[in-house]
Structures are given as structure tokens and as C-alpha cells.
Amino acid sequence: MSKPHAFPALELFVVATAGRNMTRPAYVAVLTGVAMMVLLTVDPAYEAAHHWVDAVLWACLAFFLFEWVVRLQYASKADRLWTYALSGRGLLDGFSAAAIPLALVLGANPKSAWLLGIFWMFKVVPGIPGLRQLRRVLVQESGPLLSVLVIFLMVLFLASVAMYFLERDAQPAGFGSVPAALWWAVATLTTTGYGDVVPITPLGRLVAGLVMICGIGVFGLWAGILATGFAAETRRDNFLKTWESVSKVPFFASLGPAAIADVTHMLRTMDLPARTMIIRKGQQGDCMYFIAAGEVEVDLPGKKVTLGDGAFFGEMALLGNNLRSANITTTRVSRLLVLDLVDFRLLMARHPDLAETIDAEAKRRELENK
Numbered sequence: 001m002s003k004p005h006a007f008p009a010l011e012l013f014v015v016a017t018a019g020r021n022m023t024r025p026a027y028v029a030v031l032t033g034v035a036m037m038v039l040l041t042v043d044p045a046y047e048a049a050h051h052w053v054d055a056v057l058w059a060c061l062a063f064f065l066f067e068w069v070v071r072l073q074y075a076s077k078a079d080r081l082w083t084y085a086l087s088g089r090g091l092l093d094g095f096s097a098a099a100i101p102l103a104l105v106l107g108a109n110p111k112s113a114w115l116l117g118i119f120w121m122f123k124v125v126p127g128i129p130g131l132r133q134l135r136r137v138l139v140q141e142s143g144p145l146l147s148v149l150v151i152f153l154m155v156l157f158l159a160s161v162a163m164y165f166l167e168r169d170a171q172p173a174g175f176g177s178v179p180a181a182l183w184w185a186v187a188t189l190t191t192t193g194y195g196d197v198v199p200i201t202p203l204g205r206l207v208a209g210l211v212m213i214c215g216i217g218v219f220g221l222w223a224g225i226l227a228t229g230f231a232a233e234t235r236r237d238n239f240l241k242t243w244e245s246v247s248k249v250p251f252f253a254s255l256g257p258a259a260i261a262d263v264t265h266m267l268r269t270m271d272l273p274a275r276t277m278i279i280r281k282g283q284q285g286d287c288m289y290f291i292a293a294g295e296v297e298v299d300l301p302g303k304k305v306t307l308g309d310g311a312f313f314g315e316m317a318l319l320g321n322n323l324r325s326a327n328i329t330t331t332r333v334s335r336l337l338v339l340d341l342v343d344f345r346l347l348m349a350r351h352p353d354l355a356e357t358i359d360a361e362a363k364r365r366e367l368e369n370k
């Protein structure tokens with residue numbers, strides 16, 4: 001029998017910290033530490049509250065040191081000490097905990113040493129939603145992205161050479177060499193336009209206009225490629241999520257993989273908390289629902305009916321072109337699969353066996369409700 005812990009909350013916190021995931025206290029420490037680091041650079045604010053700023057910074061550093069030690073200890077118990085210590089997360093944890101004290105020991109200026117706390121921000125990167133999706137998009141779209149990058153570099157170099165040729169005599173200080181003209185080309189092609197160096201010859205201005213247009217086009221291509229990639233990844237993730245939910249619904253158990261894929265394209269998932277009204281009595285019905293996980297309560301005249309995993313509802317209004325006949329509310333957190341009216345009719349046409357099942361259930365419920 002395991003020995004009970006005197007501080008169960010602390011034990012839970014230690015276990016959560018050892019899991020390498022960012023905990024809420026870790027997010028607070030990062031946010032607070034970075035804020036104090038910024039105040040450190042504002043002399044009036046730091047002079048007015050330097051004791052508080054220093055205390056908070058040391059507290060944040062102590063937290064990250066504690067976090068690192070806990071993870072090292074748990075990794076050692078699992079015989080994965082060096083695996084963790086040499087991983088990206090382990091190196092970042094170690095740097096976050098040890099870099100500032102080491103810099104102070106080596107005699108660095110305290111304000112400069114505390115600026116190393118900027119690396120604390122990188123601890124939240126693994127927890128950023130969609131980061132894996134972004135990585136997949138960059139990998140899958142690497143070819144088009146690199147092609148646009150090559151075009152960008154070509155235009156950049158050609159613009160630099162052209163401006164050097166056209167403007168070097170008129171403005172030797174700004175365009176006296178290709179590297180000097182390259183600064184103007186970067187600022188112009190990225191549509192930044194600092195205005196510190198501008199062409200004054202007619203041909204130079206013409207080239208500048210073309211470079212500006214090219215800059216808009218290049219960045220538009222990059223944005224379009226990334227947007228298309230993200231849209232495709234989102235559709236893929238939604239398809240996989242819906243497929244998993246559909247495969248768990250007994251109603252679709254008789255379908256083969258091809259048919260399930262067909263149905264999956266028609267359905268959309270809806271995650272709802274408890275006590276959420278899904279259907280209100282008297283509304284026009286425009287979709288039906290399948291319960292992938294969870295439970296709903298149907299408020300019928302004189303009684304209430306509970307429907308659980310695998311059940312469906314909302315079909316009666318679609319079959320009879322009638323209004324909703326009852327209020328339906330979730331009783332706990334639920335995941336629903338929604339089938340819109342147009343897709344409902346398409347599903348009935350493609351899969352007559354499902355149509356018969358839905359029609360039979362609708363008639364049975366209609367008789368029960370009378």
C-alpha cells in the first residue's frame with residue numbers, strides 16, 4: 001500500500017511538471033518574468049520598484065530551476081536522464097534555469113544577464129495550438145515556398161544591380177555599390193519603404209515601382225500557399241476527427257470503409273458542454289444529429305427521454321418537413337455529428353438501408369409520442 005502524501009496538491013503539481021507539459025504556474029512564471037525583464041530596462045520604473053522587480057525575477061528563476069530539477073529526477077527514475085537532458089526541451093529547460101546565474105557568476109552586468117530571460121518565452125512553444133499543423137504545412141508546401149523564395153532573391157539581386165547602374169552617379173552615397181543598393185532593394189521589395197534612400201532618376205523610379213509591385217506579388221504568393229496548406233490540413237484533421245467519431249456510432253457499423261468516408265464528408269462535428277440546448281421546440285428543422293459521445297435529454301410532453309452514445313435525433317422534422325417537436329439539451333459534455341438537410345437527402349438516396357432504419361425509428365418515436 002502506497003504511503004499517503006502530506007501535500008497531495010504539491011504531489012500533483014510535481015507530477016504535472018515532470019510530464020514536460022507547460023503547467024498553469026509555468027505560464028504565469030513566463031509571463032511575469034518577461035514583464036519584469038521589460039521593467040528592468042525602464043530606468044524610472046526599475047528605480048522606483050527595484051526590490052520587487054528583483055524579487056519576482058529571482059522567484060521566476062527559482063521556479064524554472066525547480067521545474068528542471070524535477071524533470072531530471074523523473075527522467076533519471078525512468079532511465080531516460082540523458083535522453084531528456086540532451087533533447088530540445090531538456091536543453092531549453094537547462095538553459096532557462098542555469099544561463100542567468102552562470103552569467104552573473106562570470107561577472108556580467110545584472111541587467112544584461114537578466115535579459116537572457118527572454119529565452120523563457122520559448123518554453124511555451126510546444127504548447128502553442130496548431131504548431132504541428134504549421135510544421136506539416138511547411139514540409140508539404142516546401143517546394144512552392146522555396147520556388148517563391150528563389151524568385152524573391154532573384155528580384156532582389158536584379159533590383160540591386162539595376163539601381164546601382166541607374167543611380168550610382170546621382171547618389172553615390174546610397175547606390176555606390178551593389179551591397180549598398182541591396183539595402184534599398186530589401187526595404188522596397190518587402191514593402192517597408194523606410195525612405196532613407198530613394199531613387200531620383202526617371203528610370204530609377206520606374207524600376208522602383210516595378211520592384212514594389214513584385215514585392216506585393218511575392219508576399220501574396222507566400223500568403224496564398226500557406227493559406228491553402230492550412231486549409232488542406234484543417235480539412236484533413238476534421239476528416240480524421242469525424243471519421244473516428246463516425247466509426248464509433250453503431251448506426252454506421254454496417255457501412256464499409258468507402259461508405260464511411262462518403263458519410264464523413266457529409267458530417268461535421270460539434271462539441272458541446274453540459275446543459276446546452278441543441279434543439280428548441282417549434283423551430284424549423286434543418287439538420288439531424290448523431291451522438292458520437294455523450295448524452296442528451298429529450299423533453300417530451302409528460303416525460304423526458306435520455307439518449308446516449310450511438311443514438312440519433314432530429315430526423316422527424318426532416319422526414320416530415322415539420323417543426324421541431326421537443327426541446328433537446330445535453331446532460332453532459334457531448335460530441336455530436338451534424339447532418340444538414342441537403343446532405344441528409346443525399347445520404348438517404350445513396351444508402352437506402354440507412355434511410356429505412358431512420359424512417360423506421362422516426363415512425364416508432366412518433367407512435368410513442370402520441
